[in-house]
Amino acid sequence: MVFTTAIMMVRSRGPDEFWRKRKIFKIAAHFSGRRRNCYSIAIKAVHRALQFATIGRTVRKTDMIDLWNTRIKAGCEEHGVEINNFKDSLSRCDIQLNKKVLADLAIWEPNSFKALSDLAKSVAIDYNLPGTEKYDKPSNVITRGLLKK
């Protein structure tokens, strides 16, 4: 099926059977087999697909959050910081980077991410957060306890 113009589809409102069906066929254009050619089967498949699309809008968001968390965790592990301490320290320093940005930094800006994790480590040591006993104080971060509020 060729969809020449969008303007023609404007006419599809109304009782005309051809244009009403054409709207459905247009959504079903990429389906396989009779699901794209027979109206009675296509309409079922389209309803199903639209339901999935509705659900997918929320699922996509949670999926992305999970993925970012996994990536940040992996980045933290590389530099020997625990993700809880990492997040806690960053928020105590008012570094308001969200998960997406932190995950992008971990991939594309490994040096910046290392700097953040070093900072997080030294702040965690300053505040004496739980689990900081195993951290070595990074020598390239000089806080002199000033970051502590």
Place this chain on the structure above:
Amino acid sequence: MSQLGRVKQWNTFARCWHLFDAAWQNPLECSPTIEKYLKGLNKPIYHPLVDCGDHVVVINSKQIAFPGEEWRRRAYFHHTGYSGGATWTPAWELHDRDPTMIFRKAVYHHMKGNLFRRVVMERLHIFSDSNVPEEVMENITNQIPPLRSIPKTLSSYSKEEIEKYPKIIDYPEDFILSKN
């Protein structure tokens, strides 16, 4: 893509080989750690649809440890497909037959079942002892730290260490500790 970019890409997605010593380790506890390396969850570039996992070589799988009654109580189910073909094998018996099977099953069952699971499992190489082929050993660049410390057995103490060990009392010469 520039030459530098191409090399960067290769280096980023290169597969590493990790070594894991399974002696005195609980396979059920190890499986999340092994899974992490097999799937590439330890890398920031991880994506569930990208094949970015590493190889893991597990040695000494014959010496794995189970807690408590697990060797006797844990049963492994198998069905031949024919009627009456179900068998339940206790863990100790399965371990006698194939010392790598329990570790492999522990990792396999820990992972979520999808089309990638068998592909990922292909990257897990399990050896019952420390005799690893040279072509496998030469790839290894990292060792995964053991999750549990390996306890020292009584028989592994040398005679000097036993003599130097601090004593509360000296037994008299004619004191019989055991008849044999």
